[in-house]
Amino acid sequence: MLRLTAGRVRTLLSRQAMAALSTSSARMASHGHEVSEQADISLPYFDRLDTPLPDRPYQDSLSAAEKSLKQKEKGPWTSLSNEEKLALYRIMFKETYAEMKRPTGEWKTVVAGILFFMGATGLVVLWQRYYVYPPHPPSFDEEWQAKQVKRMLDMRINPVEGFSSKWDYEKGQWK
Amino acid sequence: MSLPKPVMRGLLGKRLRFHLPIAFTLSLLAAVSFKVITEPRKQAYADFYKNYDAMKEFSAMREAGVFESVRPTGE
Numbered sequence: 608m609l610r611l612t613a614g615r616v617r618t619l620l621s622r623q624a625m626a627a628l629s630t631s632s633a634r635m636a637s638h639g640h641e642v643s644e645q646a647d648i649s650l651p652y653f654d655r656l657d658t659p660l661p662d663r664p665y666q667d668s669l670s671a672a673e674k675s676l677k678q679k680e681k682g683p684w685t686s687l688s689n690e691e692k693l694a695l696y697r698i699m700f701k702e703t704y705a706e707m708k709r710p711t712g713e714w715k716t717v718v719a720g721i722l723f724f725m726g727a728t729g730l731v732v733l734w735q736r737y738y739v740y741p742p743h744p745p746s747f748d749e750e751w752q753a754k755q756v757k758r759m760l761d762m763r764i765n766p767v768e769g770f771s772s773k774w775d776y777e778k779g780q781w782k
Numbered sequence: 783m784s785l786p787k788p789v790m791r792g793l794l795g796k797r798l799r800f801h802l803p804i805a806f807t808l809s810l811l812a813a814v815s816f817k818v819i820t821e822p823r824k825q826a827y828a829d830f831y832k833n834y835d836a837m838k839e840f841s842a843m844r845e846a847g848v849f850e851s852v853r854p855t856g857e
Contacts, residue, residue: 758848761843761846761847761848762843762846762848763839763843766830767826767827767830768823768826768827772830776842
């Protein structure tokens with residue numbers, strides 16, 4: 608499939624491109640070191656959304672029917688039927704834009720991976736809570752916290768709209 | 783294989799007709815919620831300081847023992 612002879616190049620491409628390529632194949636033939644006369648294998652074919660026209664057509668070796676279709680293409684295009692136009696498209700390109708953009712469902716794998724690793728991290732954190740963390744400091748005890756609340760009320764912390772505003776100082780209870 | 787001609791004109795007008803009412807509504811909402819939040823707060827501060835006796839509060843705090851410069855009257 609990669610062996611593009613000069614003759615095939617001429618049938619596939621337009622006259623302007625043919626001029627450029629025939630000079631390149633002439634250059635390579637003059638080297639004489641290659642095993643066989645191969646055209647540039649560095650012309651890959653790929654379907655890419657941002658490159659609408661790949662470097663070479665998709666189908667290199669055409670059947671006889673396809674070659675005659677290519678001859679017909681040189682005439683007025685209004686004479687081509689819809690099926691012929693589609694066949695010509697498929698010769699030039701592998702996939703349509705719609706086929707290239709088809710949804711792959713990859714997002715499901717991605718989401719699954721994310722959730723899996725979040726879960727694994729959760730397990731690691733849980734293990735850490737029981738085997739790594741030191742015991743609570745004394746300021747976490749109930750008694751200490753009660754004394755802390757009393758001190759905050761004595762200091763009148765946020766008396767207008769905040770903490771101490773919720774305490775009834777006359778009755779000594781929460782409002 | 784003939785596609786319909788795409789819309790060529792009136793694109794900005796269409797966009798504005800869609801987005802301007804939303805913009806106006808949202809900014810109005812922002813202004814209203816600002817008022818709704820700040821007016822009660824201002825009132826709360828006014829009410830607090832209307833009958834605020836600083837000396838009484840100070841003595842109460844002093845007796846509770848929260849100050850370091852003045853100890854409660856007993857000690």
